[in-house]
Amino acid sequence: MSAAGPLPRREGPLGGQRTTRSGERGGYVGRFAPSPTGPLHAGSLVAALASWLDARSHHGRWLVRIEDVDTPRCLPGMDAIILRQLADCGLLPDEPPVWQTRRAPLYEAALQRLVAAGAAYPCACSRKDIEAARAERGESRERFGELVYPGTCRGGLRGRPARAWRFDTRFSEQNRPQVSTESGVSAIESGANGVIRWADRRLGPQAQDVEQAVGDFVLKRADGLWAYQLAVVVDDADQRITHVVRGEDLADNTARQIALQRALGVATPAYLHTPLVRAADGHKLSKQNGAAAADTASPPQALAALNAAAGALGLPPQPGPLPAALAAWVAAWRAPTA
Ligand SMILES: [Zn+2]
Numbered sequence: 001m002s003a004a005g006p007l008p009r010r011e012g013p014l015g016g017q018r019t020t021r022s023g024e025r026g027g028y029v030g031r032f033a034p035s036p037t038g039p040l041h042a043g044s045l046v047a048a049l050a051s052w053l054d055a056r057s058h059h060g061r062w063l064v065r066i067e068d069v070d071t072p073r074c075l076p077g078m079d080a081i082i083l084r085q086l087a088d089c090g091l092l093p094d095e096p097p098v099w100q101t102r103r104a105p106l107y108e109a110a111l112q113r114l115v116a117a118g119a120a121y122p123c124a125c126s127r128k129d130i131e132a133a134r135a136e137r138g139e140s141r142e143r144f145g146e147l148v149y150p151g152t153c154r155g156g157l158r159g160r161p162a163r164a165w166r167f168d169t170r171f172s173e174q175n176r177p178q179v180s181t182e183s184g185v186s187a188i189e190s191g192a193n194g195v196i197r198w199a200d201r202r203l204g205p206q207a208q209d210v211e212q213a214v215g216d217f218v219l220k221r222a223d224g225l226w227a228y229q230l231a232v233v234v235d236d237a238d239q240r241i242t243h244v245v246r247g248e249d250l251a252d253n254t255a256r257q258i259a260l261q262r263a264l265g266v267a268t269p270a271y272l273h274t275p276l277v278r279a280a281d282g283h284k285l286s287k288q289n290g291a292a293a294a295d296t297a298s299p300p301q302a303l304a305a306l307n308a309a310a311g312a313l314g315l316p317p318q319p320g321p322l323p324a325a326l327a328a329w330v331a332a333w334r335a336p337t338a
Helices: 042-057 078-088 104-116 127-135 228-238 246-266 300-313 322-332
Strands: 028-031 060-066 120-124 162-165 196-200 204-209 217-219 243-247 270-274
Touching: 028 042, 028 078, 028 243, 042 060, 042 270, 042 300, 104 162, 104 217, 104 228, 104 246, 120 243, 127 246, 162 246, 162 270, 196 246, 196 270, 204 246, 217 228, 228 322, 243 246, 246 270, 300 322
Parallel strands: 028 060, 243 270
Antiparallel strands: 120 162, 162 217, 196 204
């Protein structure tokens, strides 16, 4: 994702860097946003614990948002299982959870604002059309199975019916407003030529040319579902999230989300991407490749699962019981690293 080669990584526990004044003002709002496509596993529990610890150590609020916008991938009842696992681990949200599928009017309003601002346009292309347009240019690059969109419909639909809505990535080049966080922590600036730059609290300086890397990405899909990127940005803004702490597998989305934040004129949160937990074979643990559910059924099992997650975050093991372990990890997260 960065054009600048290997990324610097912090050593030791991920906490420590109390970079913000907002926590002291009580303004910190963090969130954990699981997709109900499977139960929490060892990898997603790392992100859950890190976001909870970061919120607690900043004396902030911690919210849970069920990211079920991609309904075909979601499994019925999985939201309740995830919330149960979190509760088993003592990770309790400060407000009732929200579900993205109940928030469609917010996404529709945001799309209309983007359209009115000239930052979104309808697209009539099928996947075949996009493949053909790219082949014509001698390009076949894909990113995560998605073809980089060549901007075919920027100039209009030419009588074809609209299928999807896309973000015009040129918008953030032309309009570089007022991007600053309330807490001023993430030192975000726009670079030349449409490159989005931001500072990740763990990964350090990041840069992505969104137009080159992903093209004009989808806001509303041809199947009528809201795209993940739009829903996340709208929800983070609506919930006044100041700090996003999530797994490193999501880091690649950050530039697109910042571009959308700029186009919508909303604040950009601080970002911290946590280390991925890998299976013995080196693959990232994920629901898609069948990672086992984190077993949190009894307090000792929950403590064991949390100890594994804490270890991935560079935090020392705790003997328990659970509340004492969590308190010790909050203190360790808060402590400045030497
Ligand atoms: Zn198109």
